[in-house]
Amino acid sequence: MRILKPGDTGYEQETGGFNLAVTHRPDVVVPAESAEDVIAAIRHATDAGLPIAIMSTGHGPGLPADGGLLVTTRRMGNVTIDAAARTARVQAGARWGDVIRPASAYGLAPLSGSSPGVGVIGYTVGGGIGLMSRAYGFAADRVRGLEIVTADGRLRHVSAVHEPDLFWALRGGKVTMGVITSMTFDLLPHAHVFGGSLIYPGDSAREVFTAYLDWTRGLPEATTTSVALLRPPGAPPVVAVRVVHAGAGGERVVAPMRAAAPILADTLADMPYRDTHTVYNDPEGPLPSWGRGVLLDDVDADAVLAAADQSLTVVEIRHLGGAMAREAGNVGNAVGGREAAYSLSVHAVCAPEAIKAGDALMEVAGPRPAQVNLLGLTGDALREQLRVAWRPEVIRRLAEIRRAYDPSGVFRFGYPVEE
Template identity: 35%
Template sequence: MNAPHLPRSVVRGRVLLPGDTDFDAASRPWNLAVEQSVAAVVEAADADDVVALVRYARSAGLAIAVQPNGHGATGRAEGTILLRTGRLDGLKIDPATRRALVGAGVPSGRVQAATAQHGLTGLPGSSPVVSVTGVALGGGLSWFGRAYGWVSDAVTAFDIVDAEARQRHVTADTDPDLFWALRGGGGDYAIVTAIELALQPAPRLFGGRVLWSAAHAPEVMEAYRQITAVAPNELTVWLDLLHFPGADPMVAVDVTYLGAEREARDLLGPLDHLPRPISDSRRAMQVSELGGITAEPTDPGAGLSRGELLTRLDDAAAETLLADPIAPLLSVQIRHLGGALARPSDSPHGPLTEPYALYLFGIPTDPATAEQVTVKQRALADALPVSGRKPLTFLNPTESVSDAFTPAVLTRLRGVKRRHDPRNLVRSNFPVGG
């Protein structure tokens, strides 16, 4: 592909070509451990720009990879025009109908800030800087997934530009197959410029993090298992084994509860019998403050991740997780699932029946450390009761859609791709073709 000849006049937004001063920064993925070699970058000003770009790409025989800010990049965009949708940042909240119209570039934190004013919430994850549209296209695990299911389940419509450069409004009635594929099957079928999202009531929220020395990890793990065994769907509890550079190992419990503080503290009673924590940030909060619970980085950085789904967290699994220090990993996170996530879902992922998710993360400071991180991740996954499937948004660059979907679902997704984009003009981070 010879996309460097892309005329700057094709769109009103900024076009960056190799050799331009800002090209390297504009083409860089969020995960700096991923090498992303693209032929051009287009920062679309609006949906009309997307139409113009698709029309040009069709005539020139080029492909387009779409990324608001590079989350989830896998390095599979080589040679494409990288479309940045960050300027598609429209956001409208209708509190009467509990609906939000969310532009493709709008981050989760901005939606939460807007919905909080009305006692409502979207389905936010742990990071406030990821795009809501990107998360929804991958299915999406939320703090409130136990209460309301996949993030994609809350999407009621998509505004798209299809591979023939037509703007369309896609719903379950207008195009059931495409609507189904977009609700968690990735971004391989069309370019999404906005989504319509159903909002949920959240008049009260309690949440925060409790942190202990890792010396207390066995007691914390046991309390975590007790709490999650009987937790109502409104309560979400994650456990984190942490080892930050230059600090002693620690263990944390992160919580959110859609309800009153007194109810939450009663449900979390086993934590009160543990040794005195290093810190405890739990309190009544606004849904706009959720990003502060885990305090994930809000700037790009290098990382190596591996996600899995656990079929159980029994004595043997708990002992395996705690048997050795997590180093060279930075964190080992266990998320309680279940609830609405396990209910029927008309989406590519379907119901998520595994009770826990596992997320293993390390920083590849050099090639030797990168190898050690990967070996540690593999060893833990091999020793734990994992199901073999994982959410699309948990995949790392070495994995593919076959790690997320069943063969039957993949066959259906590939059929949608062939019908709507037979020239493979739109390229996602995890293409359904392989």
């Protein structure tokens, strides 16, 4: 086990994440390369009385790790595809692009999100709303098993049979209950999808948003979509409708949106799943960013656009429902907000005026459940959002499980779910 402290060569690089607006200043950093390193790091921290934070890779974490011991797992990036079983096993530092590329060689695809640079495990423990989620559910619904090192320094193999309470909590609970070192999940038989985007001029936002909401009310479950008002730096605003259709008849499905307003660009076509990063073209970063998201039963397009301040880079509505509304198998999991029909999210370059504008836009939605992979808050405001992120009985169960596996609160960084 290698240890870095402030001032050591490599400390600054090791503590740097995707979001340049968040600064991590731990007392000790352990760059883990194996589950054995993670075990040693946790035992070292508990012997020294240090709280533990975790940084894997991708777009997190969004909360600062100040003091304590930080375990980084970005070097644990192995991915194994079992084509016969249609599964992937990934280590803690794997990103979606690391899975999509080898899976596509077998005509398989994961329930990945819009960016191939997002970390697989961090995305999944928050539920994971993906490119085909209306057809197949949350990414957390497809997890078969995990390996996790808990506060007692034990490596546990967790599944629906072995430690089912922990298995339930880790899939959608978001709360840190240990360091997940690997995860095994289903792959889907999709070598190709019908996907891409429609780009409209920014001054047609109201027209497009209204047409989009009407359109989504009749979409089949095979179609997962979003609409966004985009303000790229140094360019005119545009509206983008993003589509991934995991079935036949894609051209017929998207016809109403092609007729909704004049189109600047149309990339909708049959595509290999390995090319689905082009649907959203998310920035590769790193960059100083801020975002928030809430879940909604319905959307008032006029109210959202009226509150969409010029400082906000992205204002997006995603269509949920379909398979996401159904519980996962017989054992279920901790994913919240299954009843939501849409999500509303905002993203901006991190600056006080943008954060104020984003919070104001969220107020349009009222006290709605948070999108737990996009909280964008700290302190008491974060606690308030977490209180409505899950049903009360789910919060109670999460808190009980956390106390059982981390009675001393060793993993006190991250999201504080409290009864």
